[in-house]
Amino acid sequence: MNKRQVQKQQTRNLILQQAKNCFISKGFLNTTTSEIAAECGIAHGTLFLHFNNKEILIIEILDQQLEIISLKIIELIREAYDLKEMLNNYLDFIQREEDFFHTITRELPFYSDELRRKIIFRESLIRKKFVKAIDEGIARGNFITCDSVMAATFLFSTISYYLSLKNIFVSEGSVIAKFKDKIILTFLSFLTRREDA
Amino acid sequence: MNKRQVQKQQTRNLILQQAKNCFISKGFLNTTTSEIAAECGIAHGTLFLHFNNKEILIIEILDQQLEIISLKIIELIREAYDLKEMLNNYLDFIQREEDFFHTITRELPFYSDELRRKIIFRESLIRKKFVKAIDEGIARGNFITCDSVMAATFLFSTISYYLSLKNIFVSEGSVIAKFKDKIILTFLSFLTRREDA
DNA sequence: TATTTGAATGACTATATGGTCACTGAGTAC
DNA sequence: GTACTCAGTGACCATATAGTCATTCAAATA
CATH class of the missing domain: 1.10.10.60 (Homeodomain-like)
Structure with a gap:
């Protein structure tokens, strides 16, 4: 050169x-x-x-970032030995990149089809890992029998909800940090089968 | 005059x-x-x-619509005798006004503080009814013990998720119609305590 | 009937913003 | 050293859109 x-x-x-x-x-x-x-x-x-044009610039940056981020997340998830730890790792990572996720989540409904498809595709890869973990829990008899895909949707929707409306819940700092424990606890209590009490 | x-x-x-x-x-x-x-x-x-200005016009219309809609919903919910029927009535109503809810849900993160507060306030009134129904279920021993506010958040987040990204899930027609049964079934299976199996 | 009022007009302004293009000047090739 | 190339410039354009204001004319009033 x-x-x-x-x-x-x-x-x-x-x-x-x-x-x-x-x-x-x-x-x-x-x-x-x-x-x-x-x-x-x-x-x-x-x-x-x-x-x-602006769109091309956006797409290039988003592609780059999504690739980096989704690989890291999948790595973090793989290291976990159960759903709880997966969720923990996942939310920790989102918290670290919260500005990025806040932006993406909030603006997603307004993106062009192409942009949206790229984002949804990346998310779907991550989501699959959770679905699989839920399915395994069900197979092992630890979790209640339910539609694992729908269960994952409840989880991801809730995370998106807090991210997209972040400003409502915290004036500064991280929403994820604030609600992480409750999200995990509630979701696990939804799934976990209890014989006792 | x-x-x-x-x-x-x-x-x-x-x-x-x-x-x-x-x-x-x-x-x-x-x-x-x-x-x-x-x-x-x-x-x-x-x-x-x-x-x-435009904002004042928006606020007036939104106020009007929110008042009408939230009163109707609360009425519909009150008529129900359990959470399942509440959910059914609620989602049926949303389906009937799906364009309105789609718009509101999608744009919410971009509204002015005032507009957002009005919407959130109305939603919170409806949400409270669900929280109460969950609490009653827990008290009666029908539902698992969990954070009822958080449980309601999972529910409302999921509904918002489908509404805001409606175009992804259906090319025409109603998203709510498409996912209503699954949402209700999954949410109830999360909450319901099962001794059997 | 003459005067005043005020609802309605529509051309105009201010501002924002993505995108273009003729031009410049340093770097490259010969 | 001369001619050419091309990254970079910034004034300019097209478009969109909220909001203004001098003007108009029918209705109200005296």
């Missing part, structure tokens, strides 16, 4: 980096291309030299 | 009526004031003669 190509690559990376920061803190919908350019210290027009 | 006052009132009502239709079918955020005016067959400026 000659000087020019290196420079171009650097600018491209700079845009991706700054855009990611903007998107995470303000959301995809509320970040303007001018803002991103300003944040990078480049001209507004330069941005469109590297990315034909 | 003289002719002028009558005319003014009629125009005002016309705006409220048409704006409501627009808002329900397209959402509050995606409906423009010009559209509403066009739909009413009045000049754009006339709208601001009756409502100082």
Whole structure:
């Protein structure tokens, strides 16, 4: 690569980096291309030299982030030895990247079909692990018999609910931190079969 | 009321009526004031003669609708003799007004604080009825002991989830109709204590 | 009938924002 | 060293949309 190509690559990376920061803190919908350019210290027009339009930029960043994040999550889940620990690891991770998840969850209903499909696909991979864990619990007789897919939907919906309306529940700090224990406890009490009492 | 006052009132009502239709079918955020005016067959400026700004118009309509709807729901719930029937009545009603609920649920995270507070408040009244029903079930020994508020959150989150992402689950028709039975069945199986099997 | 009132008009403004393009100047190729 | 290339520029454009205001004309009033 000659000087020019290196420079171009650097600018491209700079845009991706700054855009990611903007998107995470303000959301995809509320970040303007001018803002991103300003944040990078480049001209507004330069941005469109590297990315034909805003949507393409968003998709590239989202793809990148989703890939990284979903792999990490699946890794964390795999390390767990039961549903409780899986949930713990999962929620811990979401908490660490809460701004990102807050943005995605809140804006999801407004994304283009393509963007939505990408997000839902990644989530479905993670969700499958939970469904499998529930199925195993049922097979072992530890959990009540129920529709495991629907059970997972109850779980993921609840997490999404807290994430998307985060501002209602906490003025600052993490919603997930605040409700993690209760979510886990309640969900497990839903599933767990008790003979006693 | 003289002719002028009558005319003014009629125009005002016309705006409220048409704006409501627009808002329900397209959402509050995606409906423009010009559209509403066009739909009413009045000049754009006339709208601001009756409502100082868009937000005020939205709030008035939302207040109206929420009041009507939440009273009806509470009525329907009261008629039910157990949680299952409550849920059935509740979901039937949501299904009938699904466009409205779809819009509200999807856009909620983007509303102003005031708008959000109004919606959440109404929902909380309905939610309380369910919490109470769960508490009674627990007291009677029919339901497992659990955090009833959290249990209700799982329920309402799941309903919101299907409503807000409706387009993913059905290309046309009602999401609620599609998932109603499964939601009820799963939620009840979560709560119900079983000694058998 | 003459004067005042006020509902309604619609052209206009202000602002935001995604995207374009003619131009510049440093880097590259010969 | 000269001609060419292309990353970068920033003024500009198109569009959307909430909100304003001077003007109009029918209704109310005296």
